[in-house]
Amino acid sequence: MDKKDKRYDAYLRILNKELIPAMGCTEPIAIAYCAAVARDTLGTWPDRVEIYVSGNIIKNVKSVIVPNTGNKKGLEAAAAAGIVAGNAARKLEVIAQVSVEQIEQMTRFLDDIPIRVMFADTECPLDIEVILYHGQDSARVHIMQEHTNIVLIEKNGEILVKAEPQNAPGTKGLPEASGQDDYGLLCMEGIFDFAQTVAIEDVQQLLDQQIEYNTAIAREGLARDYGANIGSVLLKAYGSDIRTRAKAAAAAGSDARMDGCELPVVINSGSGNQGMTVSLPVIEYAKETGAGQETLYRALVLSNLAAIHQKFYIGRLSAYCGAVSAGAAAGAGITYLLGGGYSHICHTIVNALAITSGIVCDGAKPSCAAKIAASVDAGILGYEMYRNGQQFYGGDGVLAKGIENTLRNIGRLGKDGMKDTDKEIIRIMSDC
Incomplete structure (x- = not known):
């Protein structure tokens, strides 16, 4: 993507707005x-x-x-x-x-x-x-x-x-008109192009902070007793292969964060859990594969923007678990690290969403770590499916032909279709 393309600066503004401590x-x-x-x-x-x-x-x-x-x-x-x-x-x-x-x-x-x-x-x-x-x-x-x-x-x-709230599809509005326009420019083809071509100096400081903060809290989550210790349980139960380590890192960060850990995280789409989910599995795979730092940066640009793009349709909060979007985006970042092209990345996301898009959000709590692990697993499985010549097709459930159509359907499910589900979840939690 040429720097003169209006999407280039828009995507940079989005990353700088969303990836904050x-x-x-x-x-x-x-x-x-x-x-x-x-x-x-x-x-x-x-x-x-x-x-x-x-x-x-x-x-x-x-x-x-x-x-x-x-x-x-x-x-x-x-x-x-x-x-x-x-x-x-x-x-x-x-x-x-x-x-x-x-x-x-x-x-x-x-x-x-x-x-x-x-x-x-x-x-x-x-x-x-x-x-x-x-x-x-x-x-x-x-x-x-x-x-x-x-x-x-x-x-x-x-x-x-x-300040008058703005109205925008999928989000019930974003606070600045320019920001609203920026998000409307997101698409997977543009995100992939941007990830491949962005000048590293334009994103390095931002991503270095994400790597540093989120890696630190994942280590803390594995080292001490937090929540349900999902990260530690995964490693004890299933060993230390890369797939398990990727899930455990993201889960451990959530273990710590949900249980009051005083370390900061770099968030994504307004969520620390989502910020850890889009980044930590990708970081683990980069270590495993020996990927260079530039390749890691580009994979993180892809995973971060893929998650933000999905959440634009859904909104900040809903009955749809945000870890699902983040786990699919992590799968996309991992696919990029492993040499996958645009088609491979799109199929990874669609496959992952077909697997886990039924997970509901019933509040922030220790079980978020387990939902994160399941969503990252779906992202990795989505990659393995396509690598082995398998995929889910448009017309299978809420999937549509073409990734953008599928993402719009998922957004419709999360934002509109689950409104009553959200209300019922809140009523149930209020009775507990």
Whole structure:
């Protein structure tokens, strides 16, 4: 792809927007960020707190430990962390630096300050509103569509910041019109061309950070007792061949992240689990095959953008498990490392989606690591199928002829078809 092609700069903007560091599960961190901005707007700690959130936020916050809180869980803990110790300027690393004293203050805050959590009356899957009160003063901050996309800041009824949400197919809108146009330029043919031709210096710093951060948390997940220890279980049960190592690395990163590990990850499509899934299996295969650093960079460009392209149709949060898209994208990156061309990569993705596209998202929790392992396995199997002359065809279930048609069908399934499933999952989780 020539640098004069408008897609070149668009794809770079997308990568720089999506591949950012975050600490902890991004939904509780988004609440902490929203609360920290509200505290700064109020100018003091509140004497009461109200939180309005969409169902998808509730299901993704309920069962994960918020890092740097002394192993606390839940929306109240996330908000308290942001209010007591948050540095709003750091966005998704808002509670990256917390002292022991501040953790003690969080505990006292949760004991002393009433925090009321309510369902938001919204159709947006990612919707967070935090209102803080201190005497007669109040501050209100509203986030929609993306984890740091503030659409409203208000103090004592006076609007300080207001941004109208944009509407776009597949995502219920992206915050900037230029960003919306960028995502519309994504297609697998363009992604493959870009991955082969991008100037390495344009992506090296970004990908070096992804490799460093995500490899570190995977090592941590394998070294210590986190969650259900899916990464360690895989290695103990099935040995240390490359296929198992690829699944175990991604699963171990999720083990650690879901259980409150205080290491950052580089996310993809707003998700740390997806960021680890698209990168760690590819990194493991690069080590196994002795691929050069440039080849690894190009494979990571491919896997990252392939995942983002799929999620454009589905949206940030839904009842469709994001690990499925990421696992298929990892399969594409692995296929590239192993010498596969464009057709081979497309068939790998389609085969993988045919296998695992029924996995539902029932919130962030330890079992995410097992879903990641299954999705990476499907990505690898998708490659092995096509390498051995086998494939699934258009008309098989939700698959269509041509990869772009299949991705649109999967997006329709995840965004529209599973709306009622999502509501039922949230109702079930609310009863537990």
